[in-house]
Amino acid sequence: MTPASSFLAAVLLVVVFVPIASAIENPFPMTIPTAPVFPARTFDIRDYGAVGGGETLNTKAIAVAIAACAKAGGGRVVVPAGIWLTGPVQLRSKVELYVTEGAELRFSRRYSDYLPVVYTQRGGVRCFNYSPLIYARGCTDVAVTGPGTLHGQGDAWWDWKNKQPGMARLFEMGAKSVRVEQRVFGAEADGVRPPFIQTIDCRNVFAYDCEFDGTDRGVRIKSLPGRGGFMEQVWIQDVRMKKIRAKAVEIMLRYGDGSVMDPATKAQPALRGFRLRNITCEQADTAIHLAGLPENRIRDVSFQKVTVTAKRGVVSEWVNGLRLIGVDIRPAKAPVVQLVNNADVLIEDAGCPASVEPFLRVEGAESRSIQIGSEQYTVEFADGAPRSSVHRGK
Numbered sequence: 001m002t003p004a005s006s007f008l009a010a011v012l013l014v015v016v017f018v019p020i021a022s023a024i025e026n027p028f029p030m031t032i033p034t035a036p037v038f039p040a041r042t043f044d045i046r047d048y049g050a051v052g053g054g055e056t057l058n059t060k061a062i063a064v065a066i067a068a069c070a071k072a073g074g075g076r077v078v079v080p081a082g083i084w085l086t087g088p089v090q091l092r093s094k095v096e097l098y099v100t101e102g103a104e105l106r107f108s109r110r111y112s113d114y115l116p117v118v119y120t121q122r123g124g125v126r127c128f129n130y131s132p133l134i135y136a137r138g139c140t141d142v143a144v145t146g147p148g149t150l151h152g153q154g155d156a157w158w159d160w161k162n163k164q165p166g167m168a169r170l171f172e173m174g175a176k177s178v179r180v181e182q183r184v185f186g187a188e189a190d191g192v193r194p195p196f197i198q199t200i201d202c203r204n205v206f207a208y209d210c211e212f213d214g215t216d217r218g219v220r221i222k223s224l225p226g227r228g229g230f231m232e233q234v235w236i237q238d239v240r241m242k243k244i245r246a247k248a249v250e251i252m253l254r255y256g257d258g259s260v261m262d263p264a265t266k267a268q269p270a271l272r273g274f275r276l277r278n279i280t281c282e283q284a285d286t287a288i289h290l291a292g293l294p295e296n297r298i299r300d301v302s303f304q305k306v307t308v309t310a311k312r313g314v315v316s317e318w319v320n321g322l323r324l325i326g327v328d329i330r331p332a333k334a335p336v337v338q339l340v341n342n343a344d345v346l347i348e349d350a351g352c353p354a355s356v357e358p359f360l361r362v363e364g365a366e367s368r369s370i371q372i373g374s375e376q377y378t379v380e381f382a383d384g385a386p387r388s389s390v391h392r393g394k
Contacts, residue, residue, distance in 0.1 A: 038096045038141070041075030043068055045084070052082035054106055059087035059113065069095050074141070079103045079148060087113035088131035088194075093139045099148030107133045109156035114194055117186040121200065122193075123167060124227025124269065125174035127183035129190075132198035139199070150196075157193045166190025175226070207234075212241040218248045218281065222255040223269035225296065230270040241281035248281040248308050251298060252291035272299040276306065284310040287329045292318030294341070294366075303327050307351075313337055320344050327351065335361035335380065339370065348373035362389060 043065045046052075050061035062077070066089075069075045074094025081102035089105070091097065099105055108114075114130035119137060122129060133152055136142050144150075166185050170192065173183050185192045212218045218241045221231060241248055251271060271292075281287070287308035292298035302323040313331035316322055317340040328351030329336050336356055339345060341364035350373075352359050358380040362370060365384035371391045372379070379390055 038094065038143070039073055039075045041069070041072055043072075043075060043077045045077065045079055050084060052080075052084055054083035054085050054104075056085060057087060057108060057113065058084050059089075059108075062086055062089055066090070066092055066095055066097075079105055079146070088118075089134045090118075090131065091134070091136040091139055091142045091144075094141045096143040096145060097134075099144070099146035099150065101147045103146070103148035104151050105148065106151045107153055109153050111156075111188055115186055117184060119180075119200070120194065120198060122170060122195075124223060124229055125170050125183070126180050127170055127173075127185060127192075128180075129185040129192050130194040132195045134197040136199045142199075144197075152196050154196070160191040160193050164191035164193065166192040207236045208238045210239045212239070212244065214243050214245075216245050217250055218244050218284075219250070219276065219279075220247070221251045221271065221274075223253055223271065224255045225253070225269070225293070226267050227269050230272075232270065232273040234273065235275045235277075237275075237277040237279070239276075239279045241279075242283060244281055244284035246284070247286040247289045248284040248310065249276065249279070249288045249303075249306075250286075250290075251301065252289065253293050253296055253298060254291055268296045270296075274301045275304075276302070277304040279303070279306040279308070281308040281310070284308060286310055286312040286315065287331065288314040288316070290316040290319050290322070294318055297343075313356075316340065316342055316345075318342070322346075324348070324350055331356060334358055337361070338363070339367060340364050340383075341366040342370065343368045345370040346373075347371070347377070350374075350377075352376055360390075 045058065045062050045065045048061045048065040048068065050058040065077050069077050070092035076096045076098050079097070079099045081100055083104045083106055085106050085108060087108050089097065111130065117128040118131045118135060120127060120129050120132060134144060170183060170185065218239065219236055223229070251274060253269060253271060287310040288303065290298055290301060298319045300321040301319060302325070304325045306327040309330045311332045313329045313336040314324065315338045320343045322342055322345045324337065324347045326349045330353055334356045336353065336359045337347065338361045347360070352374070358378040360372065360377055361380045361382060362385040363383040365386070367385045367389040370389050373393065375392055381387055
């Protein structure tokens, strides 16, 4: 799947139901997601009234094709070669949306095409808003596959980024526990943008074979205190990036301006169980940034066979269970890896640029149990980090 760059980052949340080879060894305990088996039935959207060319809105035709597929017990809804203009695509259980070679599913620039509102989530708060461009709720066994293109025409929504008063109102309603049924948006005056691709409450996510070129970030997972919820058991592999303006990989629990809304809140989000493998990036500002919190650490993150050229290397703050196996990080300035109050860390078979020293900088009094697999790695300690926190050898 080759989505347009305007919404490329969102693709990592959709290609979730594909098989993982059993030969891949889990770096931490997790359930391996398996691919659903779709019945050998195809439903060509043209047979349900879809018209190509990029001028005719095909929302209804695609919905009818999906409904027919679901009613028959499932199968594959096919988007053939050509340009197909549509509003939101709402999936159903046991339906595979297949975008063929030479096909472009081009999403409408008209906001009213994403109405009526649906049950969705923005900023970690549930509400009713414009439908996501591709949406599934309460479904099992769904997939979006194929070599074609998803074109979000995201520039139609960009101006809303800086004027979205509805978001402040939504956060206030969430904080005051206003009933979800009363959190209704879906008006231009609110400026609450829909996600490109959204499934509600996901676990065991697998994303693969993605390309990013010229985006702000590549892989990005973010939250902050007060939002609650979780994201866990996530596999991401075979990702290629070029010219990333900020961070190639970012997983963080202090999204926004870096401030903590309420460290004592009981609504702490949980980020745990991430596996990233076969990742390359030719250019970025920062290779990897992991940002947990003292009261809520990110847990169990594994990187294997990751190669990144960037201005800065790996920065990991308040993380438990970090694994850097066979990574080759090439920063313009030291350190290659910066660990701030990390625990239970393993660095093994990592590339060590001779011109960049120290390789590892350990900061913070709560640093502990950091194992590095080679004597050649130079280490620097700062901000009260105990020297006993680092152990050498396999």
